[in-house]
Amino acid sequence: MSVPLPAGRVREVLRAPNPALASRCDEADPTSKEVLQLAADLLATQAVSPGCVGLAANQIGVTLRVFSLDVSAHPRTRTSHGSFVLVNPVVESATRKDKVREGCMSVPDFTGDVRRPSRLVVRAFLPGSTEQVTLQTDAFEARAIQHEIDHLDGLLFLDRVVGAHAVFPRRHYL
């Protein structure tokens, strides 16, 4: 992380249906105090949520284009950039689609098969920085980033499933 973040607070994760999850989030000022606190809160909330590999700001009710991610412990991960927060992410390129079953803390009762590119280049700001970084990744990290960017566009994995038999019940979020 380019600048130290304040202490993070664990926030409530919203569940669909909720208007914040259906909203396209606004561009954020990566150097604002609000965004630094938001970044810390996302990381804190993600860290205490079992199985959570990423969290978008609107999942905790803040409609700004910010998300956190940490796929380092996931078995499907190849490339991992550790634990990080991106602000105003923009997809530069996305290639080589594959299909994987996804879940989401905001949709705790279901999983779904989603086809997404597995090679990804994303441009974004780090919290506290005015310089854009470019992140190149693949496999599970690429998928998780696209899942979070979908949140920032007001979309859930349910909007991306591959067919009429691609949504599955799940009793508990893990």
Add this chain to the structure above:
Amino acid sequence: MPTVAVTVVGADRPGIVAEVAGAVAEQGGNLEDSSMTLLRGHFAMTLIAEVDDAAQLEERLAHLAAEDLSVTVIEVPGDDTASSRPARYLLSLHGADRPGIVSATARAIASGGGNIVDVTTRLGSQLYVMTAEVEFTDDAAAEAVIGALEQVAQQLGVQLSLVALDPAGEEF
């Protein structure tokens, strides 16, 4: 050989598929397309099969009907998989549950000439989800129905999308 449509619905337990498929096989039948799934604890199967004798198959399945499963066997016309609507789309809908979501959505699709060929709905603790594959005569027909679907989504307070599916599927 006559073609039959068989439906079996009832409380789930191990062995339902084995018994129904076994009855079809013992009847010298060939099980063709089928859909078998668990719906809120009820096992529901619908299958198309070619059998020697529809009445005899019904007799073989009679013991299932006696065990509180609902069984029907009806003769149907043979294979007709050709579609005059080659543009296939996926409709995804989710939102708070309320009565009338499927009927309003399906009505909008039907009024635009769309044919629903596959649909599942799921009710979670807070969220209702519907995914449906819909065939249209062409892309223009699908685009023409989007306005009506968006209106339905707004009235129902749900999120809805309609995206094109590659009819040939993707090859890897």
